[in-house]
Amino acid sequence: MTVSARTVPEATPETPPRTAPRPAPQAEEPEPDPGPRSRGADARALTQVLFKEFVTLTPGTAEHTRVRAALIEANLPLVRYAAARFRSRNEPMEDVVQVGTIGLINAIDRFDPDRGVQFPTFAMPTVVGEIKRYFRDNVRTVHVPRRLHELWVQVNGASEDLTVLHGRTPTTAEIAERLRIPEEEVLACIEAGRSYHATSLEAAQEGDGLPGLLDRLGYEDPALAGVEHRDLVRHLLVQLPEREQRILLLRYYSNLTQSQISAELGVSQMHVSRLLSRSFARLRSANRIDA
Structure with missing residues (x-):
């Protein structure tokens, strides 16, 4: 009795042996973004470490300059946050950040870690104050x-x-x-x-070829103080007789002496002196200001 058995075909180059399929490679999951809170916490922790080293260094040394620059770099987000509050002022944000950075540097130089205050709490008023001072002094005139x-x-x-x-x-x-x-x-x-933006008084006017505003501004005329007095004297003189008016004009407008006036009018010098005294008395009595 013969038993037939199934024969397994031999593998040939055209039919390679079956192998289990390899699993498809899985894509690497991206690392989650730590978020602004985590970045802020990291910046605060780094700032604390840097300040512990910063206070022990001698100002002016290379290591002191390096740590100071690292503190500035670590706290620049604080400056940008403060500058964003002034975005509506229509000033270039780069300029506002630069001004705020000056306040940050001042805060770093003055900060004392032993006081138990967080550096952002200490620095924010200084940064905001520097920006406000910039807008007050340099922006609006x-x-x-x-x-x-x-x-x-x-x-x-x-x-x-x-x-x-x-x-x-x-x-x-x-x-x-x-x-x-x-x-x-x-x-x-x-x-x-x-x-x-203020225009310089010395700047020439564009297009019209005229001199600057400074050359066209008026000046204080010292003769203005005597306008009222001249008007008063003119009002009082017309009240005097014609000869006395002429004597006063010769004496105080032509600068003639009493002897020259006497020769001009053909009277004695003594008479000229009496006429002058009488004219002064009349003018004082008619002066509405002294009255």
Whole structure:
């Protein structure tokens, strides 16, 4: 009795042996973002470590400069956070951050870790104060009402949009129509916007070729103080007799002496002296100011 058995075909180069499929490689999961809170905590921890080293170093040394620069770099996000509060002032943010960095450097130089105060709490008023001082001293030359300042921001934005839309500078009427406000308010906002930049008195006027504003400003005339007195004297002189008027004019306007006046009028010097005394008495009695 014969038993037939299944024969397994031999493997050939055309039919490679079956192998288990390899699992597909899994994509690496990205590391989660630590988030601003975690980054802030890391910056505070780094700041504490750096300050422990900073207070032990001698100012002016290379190591002191290195640690100071590291403290500045670690706390720049604090400056950017403070500068973002002034974004509506329409000043370049780079300039505001630079000014705030000056306040940060001042805070680093004055900070004492032994007081038990966190450095951001200590530094924030200094940074904000430096930025406010910059806007107070270098930005606006004339204080404008808050409502007008906020409206000027809208006028400036509308002007830029209309310039892009029409390819030219928009008129006051177009800006007023876009913002639905009177043209007078647009003009007032434009004038308020000019308070950011002061014009030098010595700067020449563009286009007209005229001298600077300083050359066209008036000056205090010392003769103005005598205008009232001259008017009073003129009013009093007309009340004197003609001969006494002439004697006063010869004496105080022509600067003649009494002897020269006597020769001019053909009278004695003594008589000229008496006429002068009588004229002064009349003028004093008629002087409404002394009265």
